Amino acid sequence: MAVLADPTRREVLERLRAGPRPVNAIAAGLPVSRPAVSQHLKVLKEAGLVEERSEGVRRIYSVRREGLLELRVWLDSFWIDALDAFKLEAEKSYKAKKGKR
Amino acid sequence: MAVLADPTRREVLERLRAGPRPVNAIAAGLPVSRPAVSQHLKVLKEAGLVEERSEGVRRIYSVRREGLLELRVWLDSFWIDALDAFKLEAEKSYKAKKGKR
């Protein structure tokens, strides 16, 4: 969750969505230096959102589908709980008002 | 998005899901001080995830349904884009392989 908090990191992810890319290509155009991107990639990799493959001297990074899905599931449960709780609460207060009348 | 990054803030939100509560009740049991909770509530309020109502000397906070939904929509679009892009990429590489044969 904290992984998605940083805008630069989200931007890196965005660029990766268009397909696998070497670090160079990802960093090009970004307002931060290449090492910074490397560091972000490391975090993303540890979070399981990205995977790395060597191709000669290059490291090709790509989005990791399973990681995305896991995150999706996590977020969804967070959600459903939240909305359900809200619904319950709403009903409760409704009944309370109703009872008062 | 950054709003959900902090664990304490998520915890505050969790407690609020069970229904509206005064600051005191929210802070009770949390490992941080009451003013810290106040500060988190301020952030949550500015993010539109929570709303505040005065009741005598107490401030009752509750989850704001619309805020939750907005966040939901935002997250969903992030998602759909991500998975779609992944799918496209997968198909592309598949066709590439197929073409090579």
Place this chain on the structure above:
DNA sequence: TGCTTCCGTAAGCCATAGCTTACGGTAAGC
């Protein structure tokens, strides 16, 4: 064997987030 490109990592800097303590303001009860 050099030279060059690509990249990860270490070291250090700096801004910011989150926390605490301290204070002040407001409502309720006496």
Place this chain on the structure above:
DNA sequence: GCTTACCGTAAGCTATGGCTTACGGAAGCA
């Protein structure tokens, strides 16, 4: 009016995250 329970805000500290520069290792190419 005085006190007491709530709570927000200001000030200050500290840890941490993100960045940069600098370095070094690995692979291709002359």
